[in-house]
Amino acid sequence: MGLALLVGISATFREPDHLTRITQKNRPGGDMQWCFSQVKGAIDDDVAEADIISTVEFNHTGELLATGDKGGRVVIFQQEVEIKSRFVSQNKNLPQFRSEYNVYSTFQSHEPEFDYLKSLEIEEKINKIRWLPQKNAAQFLLSTNDKTIKLWKISERDKRPEGYNLKEEDGRYRDPNTITSLRCLKVAFLLQVPVLIPMDLMVEASPRRVFSNAHTYHINSVSVNSDNETYLSADDLRINLWNLEITDRSFSVPIGDQNRNSCDIFSCCITPCCWRSLTARSSDIVDIKPANMEELTEVITAAEFHPHQCNTFVYSSSKGTIRLCDMRVSALCDKHSKLFEEPENPSNRSFFSEIISSISDVKFSHNGRYIMTRDYLSVKIWDLNMENRPVETYQVHEYLRSKLCSLYENDCIFDKFECCWNGNDSVVMTGSYNNFFRIFERGQRRDATLEASRENSKPLQVLKPRKVCTGGKRKKDEISVDSLDFNKKILHTAWHPQDNIIAVATTNNLYIFQDKVN
Amino acid sequence: MECAVDAQSLISMSLMKIHSSRTQRGGIKLHKNLLVSYVLRNARQLYIKEKYAEIYRMQQYEEVMAVCSGIQELDPLEPLEQQGAEDAEPEQPGRAALCGEESRAAGGREPEPPEPAYYRSCCMEDQFSQNCNKTTVLDLDTHVVTTVENGFLHQDCCCAAAAAAAPQCAPGAAARKRKVDSAGCSPDLEEPADYTAGRKRLKREECSGADCSPDASNISNLISIFGSGFSGLLSRQAELEQVCSKQALASLGAWTRAIVAF
Numbered sequence: 187m188g189l190a191l192l193v194g195i196s197a198t199f200r201e202p203d204h205l206t207r208i209t210q211k212n213r214p215g216g217d218m219q220w221c222f223s224q225v226k227g228a229i230d231d232d233v234a235e236a237d238i239i240s241t242v243e244f245n246h247t248g249e250l251l252a253t254g255d256k257g258g259r260v261v262i263f264q265q266e267v268e269i270k271s272r273f274v275s276q277n278k279n280l281p282q283f284r285s286e287y288n289v290y291s292t293f294q295s296h297e298p299e300f301d302y303l304k305s306l307e308i309e310e311k312i313n314k315i316r317w318l319p320q321k322n323a324a325q326f327l328l329s330t331n332d333k334t335i336k337l338w339k340i341s342e343r344d345k346r347p348e349g350y351n352l353k354e355e356d357g358r359y360r361d362p363n364t365i366t367s368l369r370c371l372k373v374a375f376l377l378q379v380p381v382l383i384p385m386d387l388m389v390e391a392s393p394r395r396v397f398s399n400a401h402t403y404h405i406n407s408v409s410v411n412s413d414n415e416t417y418l419s420a421d422d423l424r425i426n427l428w429n430l431e432i433t434d435r436s437f438s439v440p441i442g443d444q445n446r447n448s449c450d451i452f453s454c455c456i457t458p459c460c461w462r463s464l465t466a467r468s469s470d471i472v473d474i475k476p477a478n479m480e481e482l483t484e485v486i487t488a489a490e491f492h493p494h495q496c497n498t499f500v501y502s503s504s505k506g507t508i509r510l511c512d513m514r515v516s517a518l519c520d521k522h523s524k525l526f527e528e529p530e531n532p533s534n535r536s537f538f539s540e541i542i543s544s545i546s547d548v549k550f551s552h553n554g555r556y557i558m559t560r561d562y563l564s565v566k567i568w569d570l571n572m573e574n575r576p577v578e579t580y581q582v583h584e585y586l587r588s589k590l591c592s593l594y595e596n597d598c599i600f601d602k603f604e605c606c607w608n609g610n611d612s613v614v615m616t617g618s619y620n621n622f623f624r625i626f627e628r629g630q631r632r633d634a635t636l637e638a639s640r641e642n643s644k645p646l647q648v649l650k651p652r653k654v655c656t657g658g659k660r661k662k663d664e665i666s667v668d669s670l671d672f673n674k675k676i677l678h679t680a681w682h683p684q685d686n687i688i689a690v691a692t693t694n695n696l697y698i699f700q701d702k703v704n
Numbered sequence: 705m706e707c708a709v710d711a712q713s714l715i716s717m718s719l720m721k722i723h724s725s726r727t728q729r730g731g732i733k734l735h736k737n738l739l740v741s742y743v744l745r746n747a748r749q750l751y752i753k754e755k756y757a758e759i760y761r762m763q764q765y766e767e768v769m770a771v772c773s774g775i776q777e778l779d780p781l782e783p784l785e786q787q788g789a790e791d792a793e794p795e796q797p798g799r800a801a802l803c804g805e806e807s808r809a810a811g812g813r814e815p816e817p818p819e820p821a822y823y824r825s826c827c828m829e830d831q832f833s834q835n836c837n838k839t840t841v842l843d844l845d846t847h848v849v850t851t852v853e854n855g856f857l858h859q860d861c862c863c864a865a866a867a868a869a870a871p872q873c874a875p876g877a878a879a880r881k882r883k884v885d886s887a888g889c890s891p892d893l894e895e896p897a898d899y900t901a902g903r904k905r906l907k908r909e910e911c912s913g914a915d916c917s918p919d920a921s922n923i924s925n926l927i928s929i930f931g932s933g934f935s936g937l938l939s940r941q942a943e944l945e946q947v948c949s950k951q952a953l954a955s956l957g958a959w960t961r962a963i964v965a966f
Contacts, residue, residue, distance in 0.1 A: 304731070306730075306731040307729055307730060307731070308730065308731070309729060309730035311730075332730060332731075403734055404730075404731075404733065404734070404735075422734045422735055423734075482738065483738075484738075485734055485735045485738060487735065504735055504738060504739065536746075537714060537743050537746045537747055537750075538743060538746075539746075540739060540742035540743070540746075541739045541742065541743065544735075544739060591714075594714075594717070594743065595717060597721075600736050600739065
């Protein structure tokens with residue numbers, strides 16, 4: 187019995203959840219075959235600095251994919267699923283489909299600023315975007331640059347009010363004295379109630395909150411709490427806790443004002459909302475600034491809330507340690523509940539040991555039982571119940587260990603790679619150089635190196651695994667370490683929360699790959 | 705370690721990175737500069753160790769040669785002073801190696817100063833007097849402005865380390881290695897953690913190498929902005945027990961404060 191769902195019909199769906207989940211369950215969890223799906227961004231090799239992608243994030247359903255760039259812009263893509271099924275044979279129980287992400291909304295999130303007190307320019311580059319779980323029809327996200335976090339509301343409008351008669355034909359406002367109600371029919375002019383008529387879908391982004399003046403150092407992380415009421419922001423030395431409480435009393439938007447733009451809203455929304463600091467400025471939950479800055483030995487590099495426990499968060503340091511903190515213990519979480527640290531291998535000691543052990547990203551698994559960290563050469567997975575060493579270590583590009591000197595010279599050693607989990611925590615992914623990215627299947631102990639490039643961009647083209655030759659004779663199709671292009675780096679990657687769809691950002695392009703269905 | 709690049713070029717590379725971070729858009733990145741300072745420290749440790757090892761080797765060689773020649777020539781009935789004078793000979797190459805081309809061999813032995821842990825390298829003074837100026841630092845958080853006055857070089861780490869790590873050296877060798885300039889600079893007894901000390905030592909090390917960097921003036925300007933010691937890096941490291949290293953590290957200034965001032 188075949189599922190003759192849609193024969194010879196192609197339809198566009200907005201909510202493909204039921205289909206995609208079926209796909210996920212049918213998959214035995216075995217090997218994935220990644221296919222090219224889409225690439226977004228300019229084709230030319232001359233990369234404008236403002237176009238450099240600085241963050242990528244799926245929302246909680248995976249329907250929306252947001253990117254931030256160095257120019258302070260946010261671009262949101264929306265998934266639209268196209269079902270292409272001609273004849274459903276008896277061998278195939280499921281239709282083939284592919285998801286396409288198309289531009290949904292684009293807006294300027296941050297502008298360059300100048301701190302006159304310190305004579306410092308504040309970059310508009312978006313460091314992080316984090317989505318809030320959806321509560322109503324609108325979507326909310328937090329975007330941050332080095333100093334300021336903003337809460338954006340993205341809403342759809344597909345109706346507009348029409349039929350106002352506040353104005354004369356020539357556009358002047360009517361004299362209010364001539365406007366009357368139904369009771370008084372002296373003047374044959376009645377105030378009309380406008381009606382809503384359909385219009386083309388318009389997606390609007392408006393800033394609802396601006397959280398500023400809370401960070402002396404550069405913000406590196408933002409994380410929304412599972413209670414959906416608070417979030418944290420972390421800079422080099424401090425972590426702040428904020429309340430998201432959305433009120434629309436700090437500003438008003440006149441209805442029907444066609445000239446309304448986000449700048450007007452912005453100027454009204456000036457009150458930072460740091461719920462701990464109603465009286466004092468000391469609203470930090472972590473502060474590792476030493477009394478004497480000369481004694482500084484480490485900085486905070488990333489922080490994240492536990493996915494389920496709203497009192498727990500972790501932060502990583504430049505020394506390669508991860509601290510887990512419980513906010514119930516004290517207001518200022520200076521004493522960690524747990525400290526995750528692996529002793530250094532003395533045989534690997536070099537000038538650059540401190541640099542390569544600095545953690546660039548930390549991510550909880552979806553089930554909340556593991557932490558994944560990324561340092562320069564490896565990905566480590568830690569069990570929350572074991573502090574003295576990671577349970578798994580994956581080498582991303584060990585062949586670079588002998589090249590650290592040149593990488594220090596060209597500053598590549600300071601690159602901050604991110605990492606991500608797949609939906610069921612069985613696979614992890616991170617980026618590398620030469621537009622390579624690495625996928626590690628935990629259970630199968632299998633790993634793959636894939637490349638995001640325009641050459642492999644034919645529709646549904648299966649990506650061929652790449653191999654780096656570390657020495658000796660170079661085999662065919664292998665690439666030698668010295669031929670790697672260190673300007674082509676993949677720092678930001680994201681995995682769809684439910685499906686095997688990944689978004690990989692090269693310098694200025696966003697690649698979307700899908701696991702080959704069926 | 706793979707490095708074809710030696711410690712000295714790593715040091716200058718690191719300093720240039722710190723220097724260029726001042727003009728970077730977006731302000732100084734605390735994290736990156738902290739990491740660079742670690743490389744700087746590691747490179748300097750190695751450089752100092754190598755330097756000291758070289759001095760020690762040369763010293764050993766000279767002493768051996770002196771003993772050999774002494775055995776051959778020395779009449780057992782000769783007065784002791786002559787022996788002392790010949791003993792002074794090997795000091796000078798060591799001293800020269802230590803102080804670089806700026807050292808001037810003092811004629812004969814000078815009265816040994818008491819055993820302080822530091823001295824004033826007045827031979828350096830004239831060259832760097834223009835760098836002896838005030839530095840204004842601004843703390844990023846408290847917005848407190850402090851003015852720090854540069855002083856003079858106060859200690860010679862290698863001497864102290866030499867004394868500590870080379871017990872076979874003549875006990876007075878360390879003292880003899882120090883130079884007191886005849887220009888009459890009085891020894892300054894400020895704290896060993898004086899930030900200027902390692903700063904100028906760093907400069908001296910770099911110039912004493914075969915390739916005195918052509919951008920020495922850039923580096924000296926850079927050095928002049930470093931503030932107080934970066935003592936926090938020391939206490940965490942087990943191998944930094946040598947006095948030498950401690951004092952070397954004092955040169956890694958509180959750049960987080962000092963740099964902001966500019």
